[in-house]
Amino acid sequence: MVANGWDLTEKGWRKVLIFSSFTELSRFLAALAPEADVRDHHPDLRVFRASRLEIHLITHDAESVTDKDEELAFLIDELASNFSLIPG
Numbered sequence: 001m002v003a004n005g006w007d008l009t010e011k012g013w014r015k016v017l018i019f020s021s022f023t024e025l026s027r028f029l030a031a032l033a034p035e036a037d038v039r040d041h042h043p044d045l046r047v048f049r050a051s052r053l054e055i056h057l058i059t060h061d062a063e064s065v066t067d068k069d070e071e072l073a074f075l076i077d078e079l080a081s082n083f084s085l086i087p088g
Contacts, residue, residue: 004077011044012058012065013073018086022050029053031079041068043076052088 006013019025025047036042044056055076057069 004073006073008065009056011056013056013069015055015073015076016088017053017055017080018088019051019053020084020086024083025051025053028079028083031082032076035075035079036072039068039072041072043072051086 006015008014017025017028019028029045032043041059044058046054048054057072058064059066059068
């Protein structure tokens, strides 16, 4: 089960990351994109207030949360640990 700030909602796993700047958020996305492509599993993302990133994970083909989502959540947490995040 995913934890570490992830909430299970009707749209799947959800987490909000707050970066120190839009540039930092963009660097995070640049690191995440090739990893998601390799796995052929992509999060739903929403950027707001320039430095906040809302992430939703759900396997659309299955219309539910699967192991793919849990694996991607762990990867996202690992990548995010390399960035200065602001507690939210």
